[in-house]
Amino acid sequence: MKKIAVLGGGSWGTTLANLLAENAKLEVFLWIREKELLAEVKAKGENTWYLPGVKLHSNLRTSADITEVLMDANYFLVVVPCQYIRGVLQEVKDMFPVNPIVICASKGIEIESLSPLSKVINDVLSEKKPIYAILSGPSFAKEVSAKLPTAVSLGCINEKVGRDLQQLFSNSYFRVYYNPDYRGVELGGALKNIIALAAGIADGLGFGHDARAALITRGLAEMSRLGIALGAKERTFMGLSGMGDLVLTCTGDLSRNRQVGLRLGQGEKLKEIINSMRMVAEGVKTTKAVYRLAQSLNVEMPITEQVYAILYDNKDPRQAVCELMERKLKEE
Numbered sequence: 001m002k003k004i005a006v007l008g009g010g011s012w013g014t015t016l017a018n019l020l021a022e023n024a025k026l027e028v029f030l031w032i033r034e035k036e037l038l039a040e041v042k043a044k045g046e047n048t049w050y051l052p053g054v055k056l057h058s059n060l061r062t063s064a065d066i067t068e069v070l071m072d073a074n075y076f077l078v079v080v081p082c083q084y085i086r087g088v089l090q091e092v093k094d095m096f097p098v099n100p101i102v103i104c105a106s107k108g109i110e111i112e113s114l115s116p117l118s119k120v121i122n123d124v125l126s127e128k129k130p131i132y133a134i135l136s137g138p139s140f141a142k143e144v145s146a147k148l149p150t151a152v153s154l155g156c157i158n159e160k161v162g163r164d165l166q167q168l169f170s171n172s173y174f175r176v177y178y179n180p181d182y183r184g185v186e187l188g189g190a191l192k193n194i195i196a197l198a199a200g201i202a203d204g205l206g207f208g209h210d211a212r213a214a215l216i217t218r219g220l221a222e223m224s225r226l227g228i229a230l231g232a233k234e235r236t237f238m239g240l241s242g243m244g245d246l247v248l249t250c251t252g253d254l255s256r257n258r259q260v261g262l263r264l265g266q267g268e269k270l271k272e273i274i275n276s277m278r279m280v281a282e283g284v285k286t287t288k289a290v291y292r293l294a295q296s297l298n299v300e301m302p303i304t305e306q307v308y309a310i311l312y313d314n315k316d317p318r319q320a321v322c323e324l325m326e327r328k329l330k331e332e
């Protein structure tokens with residue numbers, strides 16, 4: 001049986017590793033960074049920090065030793081929070097074979113380089129010439145772990161690899177659609193988190209359903225604008241990894257990004273919100289990266305600009321929403 005190394009024992013990495021172990025088409029080895037957590041996982045058969053209450057499959061192997069996890073793997077699934085991916089891969093890049101199939105399930109834009117994750121992974125592993133794929137779409141770890149019906153996109157430029165991966169991940173509750181536009185798939189997942197912050201802020205201020213629907217719709221417009229400037233297909237933003245994930249995270253209270261927004265809208269400070277969370281809300285850092293990227297590409301992203309000002313310039317959220325409403329009137 002072929003082996004998959006899963007890097008990242010957070011809620012999503014654990015969920016996907018467990019799903020693959022249950023699918024039983026691959027041998028699955030999950031890297032858990034925290035030794036104390038690994039000890040609990042081994043003792044209780046459960047990821048008590050990030051995915052409590054979910055029994056892990058007996059086929060799932062776990063280790064805190066990343067070299068053991070990577071050894072002789074045929075597939076590599078990266079589910080480390082976006083800003084740490086470069087550092088983690090840099091340490092172990094020599095362990096990858098030539099032309100490794102690297103699937104990324106993380107969502108974000110790297111601040112340092114303003115790059116989407118395909119570029120980060122290609123940069124670090126450039127000597128190995130990786131075959132890149134991205135798994136993204138509306139999928140809360142908790143719901144997938146509860147085996148609730150979920151549909152996502154798998155972006156890969158190499159159709160044969162993409163269709164092979166589609167088979168490996170799919171099962172009766174997890175339906176994977178293949179899309180050759182990997183750039184569009186990865187950008188949808190990264191950019192929707194900014195709009196989820198905005199929707200949370202509006203809801204936290206008590207601005208109601210109209211405001212949320214406006215943010216989702218105009219959010220999709222600015223996501224697509226940046227996507228097109230970066231070579232993605234506009235149509236991809238209408239699919240699961242674009243509109244699908246945007247609607248999920250702007251409306252679903254399981255979203256960490258939406259929760260951060262709600263708390264900001266209710267008057268809490270960003271620092272205290274982040275300090276109270278063990279989990280990651282990728283939109284916070286991705287907002288900074290996208291704000292800079294949009295400026296450098298001269299792409300208009302008014303919602304992102306206001307979220308940036310709330311997060312990083314201490315702007316009053318109410319004032320930010322007023323400014324969005326009072327911008328020069330436009331055609332749709």
Ligand SMILES: NC(=O)C1=CN([C@@H]2O[C@H](COP(=O)(O)OP(=O)(O)OC[C@H]3O[C@@H](n4cnc5c(N)ncnc54)[C@H](O)[C@@H]3O)[C@@H](O)[C@H]2O)C=CC1
Nearest residue numbers: 009010011012013033050079081084106107140141279280
């Ligand atoms: N949780 C979910 O429902 C979904 C998450 N994702 C994405 O998956 C990626 C991983 O997020 P989650 O699994 O939710 O994480 P999480 O928020 O559940 O856990 C945090 C993770 O960050 C890791 N971490 C903390 N500091 C680190 C460091 N210095 N170096 C390397 N790793 C470090 C921890 O070991 C842990 O695995 C994110 O990009 C997220 O957007 C995508 C779809 C669904």
Ligand SMILES: O=C(CO)COP(=O)(O)O
Nearest residue numbers: 137138139140255256257
């Ligand atoms: O990306 C997700 C669902 O598709 C998870 O969203 P959050 O990171 O906001 O929790």
